[in-house]
Amino acid sequence: AQRVTQPEKLLSVFKGAPVELKCNYSYSGSPELFWYVQYSRQRLQLLLRHISRESIKGFTADLNKGETSFHLKKPFAQEEDSAMYYCALSVNAGGTSYGKLTFGQGTILTVHP
């Protein structure tokens, strides 16, 4: 079975500092990896996905299959980045992609002024 681990429940940085939210996964096949974000009093929303290889709001994440990691990084954190971040994984099941997401426990990021 697949598993997603986010080792940090809480992460605090100061505005302008670099930030890295760690995510490790276990799955023997080729998963699809996502980062979802939940800002205060807002719904869960997609931040980025590994197949897009894009930067959203200054965040990037690279899939490292050797280390089975998908860490989220931003070089200069902003106060508005404060939120709950979830790493999630989706797999193909028998050739049919049901697409259900397996989530990590989440990391609460606080960016101090």
Place this chain on the structure above:
Amino acid sequence: GAGVSQSPSNKVTEKGKDVELRCDPISGHTALYWYRQSLGQGLEFLIYFQGNSAPDKSGLPSDRFSAERTGGSVSTLTIQRTQQEDSAVYLCASSFKIIGLAKNIQYFGAGTRLSVL
């Protein structure tokens, strides 16, 4: 509507009562998912619908939980004889799927916060 709509936004019930939670997905989205967000367990998958059928019910925690989807649109999650451990936020998500090519960007509703007293 523009997004996934869930109702009610909050539900308080007494232990042993039945509850129904509703999800209205984005128009045209054929895939629909239910998840549960609780303090102890984080975000957990419950059930997946493709159209009106549910090929994956593996996350339903007990036979007190059931769900249906009608007309390829609205879905209802029913919890019978609620227990205190059912207290959680129940999230619904929908996505647009092309057969043979999954476009698995899931759009989430705001959730229903269920409190079982």
